[in-house]
């Protein structure tokens with residue numbers, strides 16, 4: 266396995282996840298003054314992650330082009346049904362207000378900005394891995410926060426657990442992608 270020690274330290278991602286939540290909190294409070302803001306933030310992050318993998322699907326080049334092209338397709342296609350399932354859970358508990366597309370666009374942008382490095386020489390798979398690890402930390406933070414506030418129903422817990430499981434798989438796939 267490639268030695269992306271700094272990139273793979275989970276504690277780093279909990280800090281960035283907390284930074285993302287703090288950055289988007291004013292937007293979510295403005296839109297919807299309830300406790301499910303973190304779930305709206307998770308939806309925006311998931312859509313940002315989809316966008317990162319789909320862009321990488323188009324951006325790959327070089328000797329492993331075809332394998333990478335298919336890998337990123339597998340990643341973003343795996344996310345599409347999750348977006349719908351998280352969004353519908355969100356609407357079920359908090360109404361449709363946080364699915365507003367201008368709000369979601371801002372959340373996606375904030376997530377993508379924090380998820381990938383601005384260094385153009387960073388390999389695509391490393392940025393993809395960073396984004397997956399950040400999303401995973403955010404999912405775990407979302408589960409813990411909702412649980413602490415007694416807002417985590419069994420169904421919601423199961424949905425978010427399934428999402429976390431999928432992104433553990435994505436993380437594994439990207440970790441095997443050695444330069």
Ligand SMILES: [Fe+2]
Pocket residue numbers: 322338
């Ligand atoms: Fe394609």
